[in-house]
Amino acid sequence: MLLLLEQILNGLQFGVMLFLLAAGLTLVLGIMNLVNLAHGSLYMVGAFVTAAVTSWSGSFMIGLAIALPATMLVGMLVEVIVLRRLYPRHHLDQVLATFGLILFFNELVRVLWGPRPVFLDVPEFLNGSVELLPGIPYPAYRLAIILVGLLVALFLYFLTQRTRIGMLIRAGASNREMVGALGVNVGLLYTIVFGIGAMLAGLAGVMAGPVYSVEMGMGEAILIQVFVVIVIGGIGSIRGALIGSILVGLVDTLGRSFLPTALRLIMDPSRADGMGSALSSMSIYMLMALVLFVKPQGLFRAHG
């Protein structure tokens, strides 16, 4: 029972981590209609900048404070130099171009930091664990990830629903020409939106650094799951990204921990382990298929 509770918490934490990435990706995909495979590269940049600044300054918080504007800046530069030309193009062109960006960023990171993974530790004040219930010590840093994720969800809710820029973003998404005709600089608006998306990816990288390995290509592995999240949640919907993330996090974690055990009840152990691990690797894709079968547009389609 305690194990189940702990695994639910693990699933929630993993889901929130996915949300930090999915929020930015869905914002860009849903509003600017741009398939950005290089979103994971911005995540990597966030982690590397944090690691570099933290080791130089000795403070994780300084690393965080520099990494966020840095990734935002990198994102905006990429938007102005490359992505801006891709909005009217076919999705396939966007996929090709942003795949090229992945290769570019990977090699850039290798030139700057070398081929070896770099080190980033949990900040001192979050080191250690909290006894949530007797028998469940939970790492404090993972609790912090959950907290940050929920704060980001709140921030995005206010940004899109309660601010002028949020209103323009939503309006621009529905009818770009009309918003432009009303005297709004849509180009600048998109640059800002992309910057926000990049900063969110950077924040995910900052949070991920102390837990995962900070290495070249770290964004690609997790990005596949993030795409599953936004397809499940509905492209362009922040709420969908949140619900989708938590669903994927829970299904993935609970599948990995309980499927092999469950299968042992009906077949011999070695076959159960093999099949259990194979099935749990597929679980999030099966979830995606199920959701798309019932709701072809995803759970919360934003518009269109």
Place this chain on the structure above:
Amino acid sequence: MKFGLKSIAVSAAIVLSWGAATVATAKAEAVKIGMITTLSGGGSALGIDIRDGFQLAVDQEGGKLGGAEIELIIEDDAREPDRATEIASRMVDRDQVDIMTGLVWSNLAIAIVPKVVRDDIIYISPNAGPSLLAGAGCNANYFNVAWQNDNLHEAIGQYLQDRGVGSAFILAPNYPAGQDALTGFKRYYKGDIKGELYTKLGQTDYAAEIAQVRDASPDAVFFFLPGGMGISFIKQYNQAGLDKSVPLYGPAFSFDQAILGAVGDAALGVINSSQWNKDLNNEANNRFVADFQKAYGRLPSLYASQGYDAARLIASALSATGGNVSDKDALRAAIKAANFDSVRGEFRFGNNNHPIQDIYVRRVIKEGDVLTNEIIGKAFHDHQDAYAADCKL
């Protein structure tokens, strides 16, 4: 028809004279060595270390190996089997290399080595040692100077067995090398397996697995998670506080010089297995470690030692044949003799051209600010892999 015959005769003459010319100059030509390894993208740290180790041996001889002039062609496979296959066929057909080496990954080795050795080119593996090429699939032209994939896992199994550790929880990624790893471990460990998990390849979050370890409360955890997977796992394992109650054990791959910096203090004290360490006290190793640090400004890794040994092995063979690579039988015999001082000390080839060597147990320590390993014991003496019996050589 007349024209046809004439042109055939002319071209035959040209081909023959050209052939004669190349035969005549062959002696003076450099030995061509083709190296395909991973120099970009994820996992490039391994290929770069293999290359640098190999290059160091060449530089020590002033651009030669075993007294013979060599031409070293280095290409990057970016860890992609397609790309590696393409480069390999180019090296065979266009560059006409005599010896090939460099591959890091088992899946790439399986894709390339069988084809290359069929073309009668000698392949010296500085790392990948899949069971497929060690048993029934062995070949007279294929030599592995590192190990067979199972070896380091077997060593930890033996170590835990020797120490009478009662139970273990084991995990590896769900792919062939992962399954080989756990099979290798269980071949020598006879205690209670409290849990056996196959994780997703490339997985980043291990919270679910770590919770299961805590729940099972074994006496030891053995894991094989190469590269970034291992870094994530060790960090998360320590963050969960489990390192204080259940010690981690693994092969050298997650505790090697190239990776320790990224794992940080979480790796301190962990026991792992390796056929090499920088503190092995023999003349060849002392020279290698000192020269490597001088040349590249960092401590050598396991992979660097394997690249270096690959070059030294080739050097010993070229020295024995006087730099002549056209007599393949003589070259093969000279390589098989392994008449060189390996940086790991005792080393010879078994019947399947894989090493018979000692495997050590190491512990991660801190020397000043730098994390590194020290040898604390030996798991195997003159160890040969389990597939050698299936090899017809």
